[in-house]
Amino acid sequence: MGKLLIVGTVAFDAIETPFGKTDKILGGAATYISLAASQFEVDSAIVSIVGDDFPQEYLNLLKAKNIDISAIEIEKNGKTFFWSGKYHNDLNTRDTLVTDLNVLANFNPVVPDHFKDADVLMLGNLHPNVQLSVIEQMEEKPKLIVLDTMNFWMNNTLPELLEVIGKTDILTINDEEARQLTHEYSLVKAASKIQAMGPKYVVIKKGEHGALLFHDDNVFFAPALPLEEVFDPTGAGDTFAGGFVGFLAETENISFNNLRNAVIHGSNLASFCVEKFGTERMKDLSKEEVEKRLEQFKQLTQFDIELE
Amino acid sequence: MGKLLIVGTVAFDAIETPFGKTDKILGGAATYISLAASQFEVDSAIVSIVGDDFPQEYLNLLKAKNIDISAIEIEKNGKTFFWSGKYHNDLNTRDTLVTDLNVLANFNPVVPDHFKDADVLMLGNLHPNVQLSVIEQMEEKPKLIVLDTMNFWMNNTLPELLEVIGKTDILTINDEEARQLTHEYSLVKAASKIQAMGPKYVVIKKGEHGALLFHDDNVFFAPALPLEEVFDPTGAGDTFAGGFVGFLAETENISFNNLRNAVIHGSNLASFCVEKFGTERMKDLSKEEVEKRLEQFKQLTQFDIELE
Numbered sequence: 067m068g069k070l071l072i073v074g075t076v077a078f079d080a081i082e083t084p085f086g087k088t089d090k091i092l093g094g095a096a097t098y099i100s101l102a103a104s105q106f107e108v109d110s111a112i113v114s115i116v117g118d119d120f121p122q123e124y125l126n127l128l129k130a131k132n133i134d135i136s137a138i139e140i141e142k143n144g145k146t147f148f149w150s151g152k153y154h155n156d157l158n159t160r161d162t163l164v165t166d167l168n169v170l171a172n173f174n175p176v177v178p179d180h181f182k183d184a185d186v187l188m189l190g191n192l193h194p195n196v197q198l199s200v201i202e203q204m205e206e207k208p209k210l211i212v213l214d215t216m217n218f219w220m221n222n223t224l225p226e227l228l229e230v231i232g233k234t235d236i237l238t239i240n241d242e243e244a245r246q247l248t249h250e251y252s253l254v255k256a257a258s259k260i261q262a263m264g265p266k267y268v269v270i271k272k273g274e275h276g277a278l279l280f281h282d283d284n285v286f287f288a289p290a291l292p293l294e295e296v297f298d299p300t301g302a303g304d305t306f307a308g309g310f311v312g313f314l315a316e317t318e319n320i321s322f323n324n325l326r327n328a329v330i331h332g333s334n335l336a337s338f339c340v341e342k343f344g345t346e347r348m349k350d351l352s353k354e355e356v357e358k359r360l361e362q363f364k365q366l367t368q369f370d371i372e373l374e
Numbered sequence: 375m376g377k378l379l380i381v382g383t384v385a386f387d388a389i390e391t392p393f394g395k396t397d398k399i400l401g402g403a404a405t406y407i408s409l410a411a412s413q414f415e416v417d418s419a420i421v422s423i424v425g426d427d428f429p430q431e432y433l434n435l436l437k438a439k440n441i442d443i444s445a446i447e448i449e450k451n452g453k454t455f456f457w458s459g460k461y462h463n464d465l466n467t468r469d470t471l472v473t474d475l476n477v478l479a480n481f482n483p484v485v486p487d488h489f490k491d492a493d494v495l496m497l498g499n500l501h502p503n504v505q506l507s508v509i510e511q512m513e514e515k516p517k518l519i520v521l522d523t524m525n526f527w528m529n530n531t532l533p534e535l536l537e538v539i540g541k542t543d544i545l546t547i548n549d550e551e552a553r554q555l556t557h558e559y560s561l562v563k564a565a566s567k568i569q570a571m572g573p574k575y576v577v578i579k580k581g582e583h584g585a586l587l588f589h590d591d592n593v594f595f596a597p598a599l600p601l602e603e604v605f606d607p608t609g610a611g612d613t614f615a616g617g618f619v620g621f622l623a624e625t626e627n628i629s630f631n632n633l634r635n636a637v638i639h640g641s642n643l644a645s646f647c648v649e650k651f652g653t654e655r656m657k658d659l660s661k662e663e664v665e666k667r668l669e670q671f672k673q674l675t676q677f678d679i680e681l682e
Contacts, residue, residue, distance in 0.1 A: 155559075156559065251463075251464065252601070252602055252603055252604075253600060254600050254601060254602045255602055255603075272583070275580070275583040275584075276583075276584075276597070278600060284673065285600050285673070285674055286673070286674060286675075286677075287597045287600070287674050287675060289584070289595045289597065292561060292562050292586060292593050292595070293560070293562060294560055294562045294563055295560055295563075296560075323677075323678070326677045326678075327677050327678065327679050330677050330679060331679075357681060360679060360681055361681055364679070364681070365592065365593070365594070366593055366594060366595050367594075367595060367675050367676075367677075368675075368676060369594075369631075369634045369635050369638050369675075370631070370634075370635065371635050371638060371639075371668060371672070373665060373668055373669055373672070
């Protein structure tokens, strides 16, 4: 069992999809990542910040999943980061309605002493300087640093982002963002350019079209499970990342073959996340449900053509 | 070795992509289907029509692949069907510039006697009445009837199209067309509705995002091979269909497990088709190249998570 340190937002989301809308509910990258990772035998902790408007009940939910929340700072008289978005009818695109940084505006992350030796460091989507600061606080370089980011940081803090990318082992990124970062339309070429920036591995997330893992000349692909209904895509990418790093932290094996399996575990968990609003589906997900759906993934992708 | 009868266009195409443009070159659904199917041990024939402006050299090319061309009618003083299109920069969408039906306008297909007992009937994209006429000319129901169609026939000849769909075992169709046909956004629901129209199996083609095979509650997915460069997508869907039916005609096994393999073979061949203009890549494709890329498909999709 490895130690997994997760840096990212713990937040309020308000979501509107063609199927309904929510008030402020539990959200944030670190929330989704940690819930997904809690499906594995890992020792995980979150570094984040919330305001004192953040319900104790949400923190208890994370704690009940054996997630160490001692490094989630609670800022007195502060307001928790709030994001609100509305999905279009095809659920593939969305408009951001509100982004209130609140306590995130001046966030100085502090890595707790007992996680400075984490095996896996997952840098969820946040300001690159926050991500850098966490890397620098580690006692020694973790066995694996995984970075997630988004176009906002490419547009506004590219030099800092490139510095973080240079220090990471695996970058997870959307297809459109990979194209923006590299000015290459072909994802094969984009992944190759990203590898030249530092990361040995690149995971390109294509939403309902699955995810690609690149390493040198090797490529692996995991489809998204075809579902009758996608209800709310919020958190699917972070859930994918959480399953991915959770499995890697549990198995402590970063061979390409094991990374393939990690991509499948991530895709598998993401397929649950989108079935209900927010974290609703993830918070009570049983091991049996997860195992059963892994079998569906096998059925979905495995074939038996014998080659000479 | 089974008998495969292919109905579809044999045509001239003029193609423009971001990488260049062609004059009138060899094209047509039956052309791509038969070239792909010729990679397998099958006894195949084309039912189609061309004008006497169609170069003998093109017919010789098909003949050299052991494709029976005796039922390609050559209309005296007729002009061959001509299609011209221009792809957008992402290669996922295109504008049709010219569609000259020419000899296709009054095409009465005649199934040759020695193929009235074909095992597999592949109905390439054509007027549903032409497809119906071919079905009716068969001595007995083929073991497998596979139908390909497009939105044009949904818009203009829906009752006739629904009649053909009701008589087929497998429908291959694009994702957008599946949605249009069923008024369902979810491809899982769309496939289920299509199965209720007749076909036991549904293949939904998603272009660069791969292909899905549905049968009852079973789903199988084959990705498109990630390529450095897609040069010209023309004919990729027909090449997929040709690999699919070619493999099924060779193996004469229509179990779901064998259909999975057929989907992989189709995807594999389509990955070659898009590498050059028109049929250029397909006409000299070697068994060794095909086999090597099947190994890449295995690498791309296979994983080894053990379930209890």
